[in-house]
Amino acid sequence: MSKLSRASIYAVLVLAALYTLAPLWVMLATSLKSLDEIRDGSLIAAPLAPTVEPWLKAWSSACTGVRCEGLKPFFWNSLLMTIPAVLISTFIGALNGYVLTQWRFRGSEVLFTALLVGCFIPFQVVLLPMARTLGMVGLSDSIFGLIFVHVVYGLAFTTLFFRNYYVSIPQDLMKAARVDGAGFFTIFWRILMPISGPIFVVCIIWQFTQIWNDFLFGVVFAGADSQPITVALNNLVRTSTGVKEYNVDMAAAIIAALPTLFVYIVAGKYFVRGLTAGAVKG
Amino acid sequence: MTMQPDRWLPKLVLSPTLAASLLFVYGFILITVALSFTESRLLPNWEWAGVERYVELFDSERWWTSAINIAIFGTLFIALSMAIGLLIAILLDQKIRGEGFLRAIYLYPMALSFIVSGTAWKWILNPGLGLEKLVQSWGFPNFTFDWLVNPDMAIYTVVIAGVWQSAGFAMALFLAGLRGVDSEIIKAAQVDGASTPTIYRRIIIPTLRPVFFSVTLILAHIAIKSFDLVMALTGGGPGTATDVPAIFMYQFSFSRGQLGLGAASAVMMLMTVIAIMVPLMYAETKSSG
Numbered sequence: 001m002s003k004l005s006r007a008s009i010y011a012v013l014v015l016a017a018l019y020t021l022a023p024l025w026v027m028l029a030t031s032l033k034s035l036d037e038i039r040d041g042s043l044i045a046a047p048l049a050p051t052v053e054p055w056l057k058a059w060s061s062a063c064t065g066v067r068c069e070g071l072k073p074f075f076w077n078s079l080l081m082t083i084p085a086v087l088i089s090t091f092i093g094a095l096n097g098y099v100l101t102q103w104r105f106r107g108s109e110v111l112f113t114a115l116l117v118g119c120f121i122p123f124q125v126v127l128l129p130m131a132r133t134l135g136m137v138g139l140s141d142s143i144f145g146l147i148f149v150h151v152v153y154g155l156a157f158t159t160l161f162f163r164n165y166y167v168s169i170p171q172d173l174m175k176a177a178r179v180d181g182a183g184f185f186t187i188f189w190r191i192l193m194p195i196s197g198p199i200f201v202v203c204i205i206w207q208f209t210q211i212w213n214d215f216l217f218g219v220v221f222a223g224a225d226s227q228p229i230t231v232a233l234n235n236l237v238r239t240s241t242g243v244k245e246y247n248v249d250m251a252a253a254i255i256a257a258l259p260t261l262f263v264y265i266v267a268g269k270y271f272v273r274g275l276t277a278g279a280v281k282g
Numbered sequence: 283m284t285m286q287p288d289r290w291l292p293k294l295v296l297s298p299t300l301a302a303s304l305l306f307v308y309g310f311i312l313i314t315v316a317l318s319f320t321e322s323r324l325l326p327n328w329e330w331a332g333v334e335r336y337v338e339l340f341d342s343e344r345w346w347t348s349a350i351n352i353a354i355f356g357t358l359f360i361a362l363s364m365a366i367g368l369l370i371a372i373l374l375d376q377k378i379r380g381e382g383f384l385r386a387i388y389l390y391p392m393a394l395s396f397i398v399s400g401t402a403w404k405w406i407l408n409p410g411l412g413l414e415k416l417v418q419s420w421g422f423p424n425f426t427f428d429w430l431v432n433p434d435m436a437i438y439t440v441v442i443a444g445v446w447q448s449a450g451f452a453m454a455l456f457l458a459g460l461r462g463v464d465s466e467i468i469k470a471a472q473v474d475g476a477s478t479p480t481i482y483r484r485i486i487i488p489t490l491r492p493v494f495f496s497v498t499l500i501l502a503h504i505a506i507k508s509f510d511l512v513m514a515l516t517g518g519g520p521g522t523a524t525d526v527p528a529i530f531m532y533q534f535s536f537s538r539g540q541l542g543l544g545a546a547s548a549v550m551m552l553m554t555v556i557a558i559m560v561p562l563m564y565a566e567t568k569s570s571g
Contacts, residue, residue, distance in 0.1 A: 006376075009373050009376055009378070010378070012369075012370075012373055013370065013373055013374065013378065013384055016366075016370055016388065017384055017387045017388065019446075020387055020388055020390070020391065020446070020450065021387060023391075023399070023402045023403065023406060023446065024390075024402075026402065026405070026406055027402050027405075030405065038411060039411065042415075042416055042419055043406065043411070043412055043413065043415065043416040044416060092298070092299060095295050095296075096295070096296055096299050098295075099292040099293075099295050099296045100296070103288075103292035105292065105293065108296075111296070111300060114303065115299065115300070115303050117303075117307060117308075118303055118307045120503070120555065120559055121307060121311070121552060121555070122506050122507075122528070122548070122551045122552060122555055124527075124528055124531045124532075124547075124548040124551050124552075125310070125311050125314050125548045125549065125551065125552045126306065126307065126310040126311065126314065127531075127535065127548070128313075128314055128317060128535055128541060128544065128545055128548070129309075129310040129313040129314060129317075130306065130310060131536075132326070152302050152306050153306070155299050155302065155303070156303070159299065178288075183287065183288060183291075184287065184288050184291040184292060184295075185291075209393060212395070213394070213395035213396070213397075213398075214395075215395065215396065215397050215509070215510040215513065215514075216507075216509055216510065216528075219513075219532075220532070220536060230395050230397040230398075230510070233397055233398070233401065234397050234401075234513060234514055237401050237404070237514070238517070246405055246411070249401060249405065250401075250402070250405060252401075253397075253398045253401040253402055254398075256395065256397070256398055257393075257394050257395065257398040260393045260394065260395070261390070261393055261394070263393070264389075264390055264393035268386055268389070271389075271392075271393065272389060272454055275389075275392065275451060275454060275455075276454060276455060276458055
């Protein structure tokens, strides 16, 4: 290939990378500018007099609807909701995957396919009955209700992850263990768990990203005090008292994005593996 | 007697998930379908209404705006994400230095919530201080870019933000597919004197058929979930110009107290998903099996 065409390939790739990075840069730069600098300066210019004022306001005093306590309470809501929901759905998914590959019984493949449907439905089609059900059992407007919903509708994916991972484990290993008298849970803990590290990481990262970033369940099922951060961010951006504070909006958006961005930066390899693993079967 | 519990334990372990799926997926779908045939307004009211809610839905101008919008958004979003994703994947496949680093950059938007990216693009595309002002300051004082507040163009801002977020994902899937292509076939073609573009067009891209299927499937799935992105970027506005069915369903079910109509719109969404997914999956299993 000629030097020229290689140079143009690099040029296209670098331009695409810059385009992908541009919104993040604009967000970061805007979040560190004063409103005057935003009005007078350029969208993409670096802040001349950086200030953390917008970040402090976004975190602790900006208004999200009627409350003016910033994103802080909602950040904790999201954490309290996400961590249990991720752990529970991942753990159940691991056991399901174990049963569906190592303890197959008549009809188990059909059941798995039926379970997979849960990955594809538009959630709108379950929102109304779920809202009613949560109300009846006293879980509406609560973080527990959100944890429950995220576990229920996350199981199809977590089961899929573990099933596809465990399906390649040779049956002979299982047979040998059973001959030695190992039972259902012993085999799971002693044989499968030690080799399940990577898939746990993939599944936990996937679930964490999905649940932290969820907006639909949050906006429908959460109450004023149990809103996740995505709902609060949307309220913050929509709440305008006089002057529109773009710098606070951008700081708030970055705060809401930080946990998943952090996970992406430290464990990007596993994140991508989750995306593609979901896609191969999906 | 350790073998005894192993007969029923696996089924017992699986049963909570199956029960949850039966009730919260299949059961709830049936309830929603049932609701869509009733007189329900603010509260569920199980009085039979036949297809009245559907007649109401199809008479609603707002529903048709939503349907047309999701068709425009879905088509452009899928087509552009795929085209850009495939192009970048092919370029990245040319033994590029720093490939891993570039890949990481293209993919980071997938880690963000649509609410975050919607908020960012809302600021970038705002006509007063955003992109418009930037281009004007570059020496084009007459440049205008008001799509965000222009009812005829606002839906395309959703496409811009959506493609920005998802093209990298399409790229990752295509790249994984390209890496799976048998290098012997490519070498044989090179020996025969085929040029690189010809090799891609005639040999490599046709073998990516299954990848095209899964990318389409995933992107269609994301497109239907576009609720978050539209809510953050335009809120369905200006007016109702960027309503999509998910927003219609949310508004009528939870803000306007029209449960029956909300349920009918949800059922239409499910039907659309089935109408798109089933033929795609059928074609995929047929071509791979």
